[in-house]
Amino acid sequence: MMKGKGFSFPSLFSFLKENKCKYDRRKIIHSIKVGFSLVLVSLLYLLDPLFKQVGENAMWAIMTVVVVFEFFAGATLSKGINRGVGTVIGGGLGCLAAILADEIGGIGNTIVVGSSVFIFGAAATYARLVPKIKRRYDYGALVFILTFNLVVVSGVRAEKVMDLARERLSTIGMGFGVCIFISLLVFPTWASDELHYSTASKFDKLAYSIEGCLEEYFKMTSEKENKTSANVEACKSVLHSKSNDESLANFAKWEPWHGKFGFAYPWEKYIEIGEILREVAATIIALKGCAQSPKQPSPMQRQEIKEPCEIPGLSLVWILRELGESIEKMNKCRAKILIIPKLQLIKLQLSLMQPSFKIQVENDDSLAISSFIFLLMEFVEKVEILAKKVEELGEFANFETKKLDV
Secondary structure (H helix, E strand, O other): OOOOOOOOHHHHHHHHHHOOOOOOHHHHHHHHHHHHHHHHHHHHHHOHHHHHHHHHHHHHHHHHHHHHOOOOHHHHHHHHHHHHHHHHHHHHHHHHHHHHHHHHOHHHHHHHHHHHHHHHHHHHHHHHHOHHHHHHHHHHHHHHHHHHHHHHOOOOOHHHHHHHHHHHHHHHHHHHHHHHHHHHHOOOOOHHHHHHHHHHHHHHHHHHHHHHHHHHHHOOOHHHHHHHHHHHHHHHHHHOOHHHHHHHHHHHHHOOOEOOEOOOOOHHHHHHHHHHHHHHHHHHHHHHHHHOOOOOOOHHHHHHHHHHHHHHHHHHHHHHHHHHHHHHOOEEOOHHHHHHHHHHHHHHHHHHHOOOHHHHHHOHHHHHHHHHHHHHHHHHHHHHHHHHHHHHHHHHOOOEEOOOOO
16 A cells, blocks of 8 residues: 555545445445355354364355355345256256166166266256246256266265265255345345336436437537437437346246235236337437438428427327336326327327328428328337336236326
8 A cells, every 4th residue: 555545444435435326335235245155154164063064065065155146136046946956956867877877887887877968968958948948947957967967977886976965965055045045134136126126217218318309309409419329328228128127037036025026926017018118219219310310301390390299299208207107106007098098199199290192202301300200100109009018017016006186
């Protein structure tokens, strides 16, 4: 350290506070939890009474913590259960194959070992390629292949195989128990909460984007460049969220009942809503491309359609934020009563503004306006589908009914 600049906890605290955007508090907590878990399983090595019980197999407990402990509680449960089941099944079948090979002896020993390795290895590998199995049980199948081959090809006597499997399984269970205890009971980070609130936040991002897009179209000034860039980034973050949403939904299915998220919660509906949100984001980007196209209508023509587009635009922004708020607060949105009639009215207003095909061919300005209005109508169609999906989510998840203001 440099002279004159001594270390102090207040200075460290102020540094972390100033950089709170860069250093997520949850990441710091997760790192501390992993470190504490490693200390606990290391006691199997450090304390002589425990080391005499497990011996060198304590390494498997440490390895389990390193491999299994994930950021989200659901991911830790998923990996831990997969690892445990894969170890038990792989070790059990491996022991049976080793006992059979030992009973046969001679050249038959080699034939049994080689045949079992080929059959179970090929079958488990094929299972890993099945989409439904790969999505939830890929790690378990991988552990099964590894454990089965280690047991069968180890070459030790059958009675020693059973002892070795039992000892390793017990230490793996210890590591898994430590992971589950700390992950679920000490400041747990739930994948279900992350998916729920991230899905709700996407509605606000898209509302902000469409609001900026309409503003840019009717006010083409250099002052809007920074805001336009922010709008595009917001849409891109929604477009690139598919893999993250699918992972969170998979982890959420493994998590126990907590808060308002019970067993058999309809996480598939979040995936469906996410797909439509990405389509809405793509439509907004197309609208931005239309606004930035070199073929633009004259300022006078833009002013003519500005006022008829402002009211539908504000309504769309309100609808998107209302849908996001209904998910975040877990209130039924009543799409059929409150939202879809407004969207039908918006579509009617936009269809009345649509120029005829003859005018489109003869006038480039009318063609540009027609393209913009067409994309806006496509946006309304997507939002209508989105509203129905949000209403379905409320029905399946038993959201609370929001009281209407009288």
